[in-house]
Amino acid sequence: MNTDFQQYAYIPLKQFSNRVWRTYEGGALIDKWKKDSPEVDGSMPEEWIMSTVTARGKGRPENEGLSMVQTPSGTYSLKELVASNKELYLGKALADKFGTTGVLIKMLDSKERLTIQVHPDKDYAKTMLDSAFGKTESWYVLNKREINGEKSVIYMGFKEGVTREQWEILFKNQDIEGMLDCLHKIEVNPGDAYMIYGGVPHAIGSGCFLMEVQEPTDYTMRVEKVTPAGLTISDELIHQGVGEQNMLDCFHYDGCSYEEALKRWKVSPKTIDSSDKHTLNTIFNESHTDCFGLSELDLTVNGEHSLKSNGSFFVAVIYYGEGTIISGGKEYSFAQGDEIFFSAAIDEVKFSSTIASKILLCYPPS
Numbered sequence: 001m002n003t004d005f006q007q008y009a010y011i012p013l014k015q016f017s018n019r020v021w022r023t024y025e026g027g028a029l030i031d032k033w034k035k036d037s038p039e040v041d042g043s044m045p046e047e048w049i050m051s052t053v054t055a056r057g058k059g060r061p062e063n064e065g066l067s068m069v070q071t072p073s074g075t076y077s078l079k080e081l082v083a084s085n086k087e088l089y090l091g092k093a094l095a096d097k098f099g100t101t102g103v104l105i106k107m108l109d110s111k112e113r114l115t116i117q118v119h120p121d122k123d124y125a126k127t128m129l130d131s132a133f134g135k136t137e138s139w140y141v142l143n144k145r146e147i148n149g150e151k152s153v154i155y156m157g158f159k160e161g162v163t164r165e166q167w168e169i170l171f172k173n174q175d176i177e178g179m180l181d182c183l184h185k186i187e188v189n190p191g192d193a194y195m196i197y198g199g200v201p202h203a204i205g206s207g208c209f210l211m212e213v214q215e216p217t218d219y220t221m222r223v224e225k226v227t228p229a230g231l232t233i234s235d236e237l238i239h240q241g242v243g244e245q246n247m248l249d250c251f252h253y254d255g256c257s258y259e260e261a262l263k264r265w266k267v268s269p270k271t272i273d274s275s276d277k278h279t280l281n282t283i284f285n286e287s288h289t290d291c292f293g294l295s296e297l298d299l300t301v302n303g304e305h306s307l308k309s310n311g312s313f314f315v316a317v318i319y320y321g322e323g324t325i326i327s328g329g330k331e332y333s334f335a336q337g338d339e340i341f342f343s344a345a346i347d348e349v350k351f352s353s354t355i356a357s358k359i360l361l362c363y364p365p366s
């Protein structure tokens with residue numbers, strides 16, 4: 001056990017920027033959020049936050065995806081810090097149950113539509129991929145932009161009556177319009193929130209900037225062999241090594257009406273606590289999934305709010321604002337673009353803002 005690393009479980013840990021390669025283009029709104037210039041779209045359209053997961057890309061660097069954090073004695077991967085004492089960093093329940101953070105957080109910005117895809121549910125992940133985690137995910141829309149005059153949309157869930165046979169024929173023919181037509185097309189706006197359970201087909205449209213909280217894997221099965229921008233996808237990234245027939249079995253063929261789709265997957269944020277200095281909203285919680293949670297803390301100018309430990313770690317992502325954090329009797333600063341890990345060993349954290357601030361609070365499995 002590395003004792004040096006354990007001391008960092010008692011202080012807030014900020015991560016360095018951690019952009020990840022994907023098959024689609026985007027990322028300018030991540031630059032804007034991080035106040036980086038120039039704001040450019042490219043092939044690194046996701047920022048992975050407090051990740052202990054490596055990205056699956058062909059010919060990509062071995063450690064792509066792993067988050068590096070700042071400590072008083074240098075830069076380390078979150079993965080190695082956590083490994084030094086799981087109970088201290090993660091909390092006992094999580095350390096015993098998973099031995100990992102159990103969650104992956106991302107900022108995602110699409111300039112083009114992503115390919116139509118599906119992620120494994122837990123059963124499929126276990127049997128087909130020998131993984132304790134599937135990739136149930138959630139999207140909290142933060143911003144949008146119109147690209148080539150197109151509104152920001154997402155596609156999700158099969159329409160009523162779509163069968164595996166029909167889906168396989170469309171896939172074999174690479175009939176992309178036909179496949180898109182099988183899914184519900186939903187216009188999105190900032191503040192919208194959706195659960196994307198394993199097995200549910202989906203595609204994020206162009207012009208969506210969102211926070212994604214999800215199970216900690218990078219298993220994406222997809223049915224488009226060439227991306228909208230013309231990039232050819234390798235077989236490995238189409239079916240993750242399980243073959244095309246098994247890939248087709250990853251989808252849940254339980255189509256429904258548009259209204260039913262919204263009922264199944266659209267989430268309404270709710271205020272759970274407020275004062276003249278703060279508002280705390282729950283976005284994703286145990287009523288939607290036990291895989292992760294997301295809340296949102298809005299602070300007014302000179303606002304403040306204290307959070308007590310619930311026995312697990314949490315991650316604060318500063319969407320906008322600035323101020324100070326008081327933790328363990330010491331003061332730290334926070335500003336827009338910061339991504340901060342608070343270990344389970346930290347009892348209480350107080351956020352005080354100098355300007356209006358929005359802090360996204362991400363939680364591991366409950």
Ligand SMILES: O=P(O)(O)OC[C@H]1O[C@@H](O)[C@@H](O)[C@@H](O)[C@@H]1O
Binds near residue numbers: 114117204
């Ligand atoms: O299609 P690629 O480039 O692999 O991007 C895949 C992306 O798809 C989205 O729907 C989410 O599942 C992201 O977590 C994932 O990274």
